[in-house]
Amino acid sequence: MAAIIQTEGLTKHFGSHHAVDRLSIEVNPGEIYGFLGLNGAGKTTTIRMLLGMIRPNSGSAYLFGRRVDAGSHKLWAEVGYMVETPYSYPELTVRENLEIIRRLRGIPDRSAIDSIIDRLQLTAYRDRKAGTLSLGNGQRLGLAKAMLHHPQVLILDEPTNGLDPAGIVEVRELLRELAADQGVTIFISSHILGEVSRLTSRIGIVHQGKLLQETDVKDLHPLLRRSLRVETRDPASARSRLTQAGYVVQQNAEGTLRLQEERAVTNPDYISKLLVYADMPPTLIQVEEEDLEHYFLRVIGSEGGVRP
Amino acid sequence: MNQWLSALWVEVLKLRRSRLFVISLVVSLLVPVMIGLVFSGTIGSQSAFEGEINVAGFLKELGIVVSMGGLIGFGFVYSWSFGREYSDRTVKDLLALPLSRYGVAAAKIVVSTLLCEVLSLFMFIAGCITAWLTGLDGWSLEVIVQGFSGYAQICLMVVVLSIPVAWMACIGRGFLYPLGIVLLTIVIAQFGGALGIVEYIPWAIPGLLSGASGEESAHLELVSRLLPFLTGTVGLIGTLVWWRYADQT
Numbered sequence: 001m002a003a004i005i006q007t008e009g010l011t012k013h014f015g016s017h018h019a020v021d022r023l024s025i026e027v028n029p030g031e032i033y034g035f036l037g038l039n040g041a042g043k044t045t046t047i048r049m050l051l052g053m054i055r056p057n058s059g060s061a062y063l064f065g066r067r068v069d070a071g072s073h074k075l076w077a078e079v080g081y082m083v084e085t086p087y088s089y090p091e092l093t094v095r096e097n098l099e100i101i102r103r104l105r106g107i108p109d110r111s112a113i114d115s116i117i118d119r120l121q122l123t124a125y126r127d128r129k130a131g132t133l134s135l136g137n138g139q140r141l142g143l144a145k146a147m148l149h150h151p152q153v154l155i156l157d158e159p160t161n162g163l164d165p166a167g168i169v170e171v172r173e174l175l176r177e178l179a180a181d182q183g184v185t186i187f188i189s190s191h192i193l194g195e196v197s198r199l200t201s202r203i204g205i206v207h208q209g210k211l212l213q214e215t216d217v218k219d220l221h222p223l224l225r226r227s228l229r230v231e232t233r234d235p236a237s238a239r240s241r242l243t244q245a246g247y248v249v250q251q252n253a254e255g256t257l258r259l260q261e262e263r264a265v266t267n268p269d270y271i272s273k274l275l276v277y278a279d280m281p282p283t284l285i286q287v288e289e290e291d292l293e294h295y296f297l298r299v300i301g302s303e304g305g306v307r308p
Numbered sequence: 309m310n311q312w313l314s315a316l317w318v319e320v321l322k323l324r325r326s327r328l329f330v331i332s333l334v335v336s337l338l339v340p341v342m343i344g345l346v347f348s349g350t351i352g353s354q355s356a357f358e359g360e361i362n363v364a365g366f367l368k369e370l371g372i373v374v375s376m377g378g379l380i381g382f383g384f385v386y387s388w389s390f391g392r393e394y395s396d397r398t399v400k401d402l403l404a405l406p407l408s409r410y411g412v413a414a415a416k417i418v419v420s421t422l423l424c425e426v427l428s429l430f431m432f433i434a435g436c437i438t439a440w441l442t443g444l445d446g447w448s449l450e451v452i453v454q455g456f457s458g459y460a461q462i463c464l465m466v467v468v469l470s471i472p473v474a475w476m477a478c479i480g481r482g483f484l485y486p487l488g489i490v491l492l493t494i495v496i497a498q499f500g501g502a503l504g505i506v507e508y509i510p511w512a513i514p515g516l517l518s519g520a521s522g523e524e525s526a527h528l529e530l531v532s533r534l535l536p537f538l539t540g541t542v543g544l545i546g547t548l549v550w551w552r553y554a555d556q557t
Contacts, residue, residue: 014557045557051404053556070409070552077406087397091325100321103314104405104412145401 002065004029004153004185005050009059012045012209019045021209022059027187027202032179034200034217035189036296042209043189044084047157050187051081063153077105080151082159086142090131094122094141097130101145116144121170135162143171147178154178154186160195172199193292207300224290225298228264228271230257231284238280245274311407315415319389323419328388335381336427337434340370344438362446363439367455368519370435371462374428375514376494378466382424383473383490389420390477390547391486403556413551417474417544421467428463432456458518465514465536469493472543478550507532510539 003026010023020042027033037043048054050061052070061068063075088097098113117126120140125133130141139162146154154175160168176199178184190196196203197217204214215223232238235255242249242259250258264271268285275282290298323329346352347366359365393399402412440447476486493511500509507516507528513536515521516528 048556053400053403055555070403073404073406073408075406076404079404081404083400085397088401089322089325089398090396091327092322096321096325100318101401103318104311104402104407106311106314106406 002029003027003062004031004064005033005155005187006062006065007046007050007059008062010046010049010056010061011058012042012049012054012056018209020049020056023206023209023211024059025204025211025214027185029185030179030183031202032175032186032188032200034193034196034203035187035206036191036193036196036203037189037206038191038300041191041206043191043206044157045209046206047081047083047155047187047189050155051076051079051083053083077149078152079155080146080149080153081155081157082142082146083157085161086139086145088130088133088138088141088145091129093127093129094133094144095126097141098144098148101148105149107149112148116148119147119174120144136164136167139163140167150182152184154184156186157189158191159188160190168195175199193296197292205296205299213299220292220295224292224295225260226265226287226289228259228268229284229286229288230259230271230275230282231255232257232275232280232282234280238275238278238282241275241278241280242271247271312411312415315407315412316419319415319419323389323423326388326392328385329423332381332385332423332427333430336430339373339377340431340435341438343369343373344435344442344444348439348442348444350442361444363444363448363451364446364455366439366444367432367435367452367459370431371459371518372515372520374431374459374466375462375518375520378424378428378463378514379470379494379511380490381427382467382470383486385424385427386417386420386470386473387477387483387486387490389416390474391480391483394477394481395483399556409552410548413548417471417547420474421471424467424470425463428460428467432459462514462518465517468540469511469514469536471540472546475543475546475550478547478554508535510535 005027007023007025010020012020023046035043035046045054049056050063050068052068052072055070063079066072066075068075089100092100094117095113098116102110102113117123120143122137122140122144125137130138133141139159143159146156160171163171175186179186188196188200193203197220200217202214202216205212230238235251235257239249239251239257242257247259247264248261252258259265259271265287268287272282272285344366347357347361347369357365357369359368393402403409405412436452473486473490476489477483480486497506497509497512497515500506500512501521506512513528513532
């Protein structure tokens, strides 16, 4: 399957700062790819290179198999995008801002504006000046501008920023529908793994400009660390007993004990029995799975030298 | 071609909805009216003006005002047209369209240039009407046509000289930097006079041509008359090339 979005050794540095370092990724047709990283990890620079706004120092970006260049403007007919926080002309209405994009993109169908306004629930704001919109509605307008021409590819930089929880779910469903029903290829950047994993089929984690890990979301679960959480009325004695039994036990300030070894996680009944026989019955014993944000921080921490 | 016309339409819409449009029209109306009222003695003192106190002298005075004030006014038009895309952060919406970036930048330059020319014409018409209403001596179609010829030449030069401001707005990503450059060009023009090389300073040429420095310095060599157009061409190419090739971070 030919990749719709592809980068090969994409590199960009600003002076001595390596914003993006030999980044190679591929996004297949109809795929929703999550591009994950902290602020300053190189996500937006990568997106700008994908859109021909920045020239890479080395390497190349390809869309539909064609090399991206600022001069290859015909390429953008099939690409919708949103880079960083979307801004619109503040003195123009929502409708006028969309009319500008409709004309510049050469979309003959005038009703496209009303359709996208309805679809992104901006109907009540259509004649409102963009400068008076809330952050969330400004974001919706940005998405409307990106989707107005029914592109085959959507490149979105943190698309759910500023949206309320209902708006996040709504946009997530909309993007999922575009990918599933219309085969739109979607590239989304974010710094929230939990959010991205609900929407995307594959994620790439970028840190300090480098791609640290690329994985299918369905393969993410086995990568998450599990631990056994134990609470007792006398944590110090319980810890001592478990250590005596050969377990490595961590204790936090609240007295909660945590065991990470596989033999403890897979045998909580044995730990429980051990403590009961020592007359320190657990008040809580629970297998806990690392959440996605901790996983993300662990990946960039272990690979990139940042402590979570 | 159609999409380029769309780009023109878009620039006109942005301009029509902007405060700049209204403010520039008001200023273009007030400046000739105020000069006309003072020139005719209706308000203030006519002694502020040198030369003949008649319609021909008034139109010449209008040219002198445009030769200096136009650098600021027209410079602001180009600065706004390009700088606002950076200060409003809307530039990124114009960079990956199925329309060449040259086309987008050219549409901006065309619309800004047209606005400057329209404002110049508006000033001239407002000046002629003021001269007629205040009963200035020598009001005739022949004098108006003659006055317009010199005035139009000066306006054209000042507008062309303002094009590099668009380039500066792109480099400076906003309004302040290009406006600083405008002020710098005026200082350079004044400094050129002190050094005796004023006829080789592009931004001083419209002033010389308007007779602001006396009639004798209004007779310029061809090279001096070409300098503003050369400067404008450099500004035009610089803007287009920058828009097309510079990194848009």
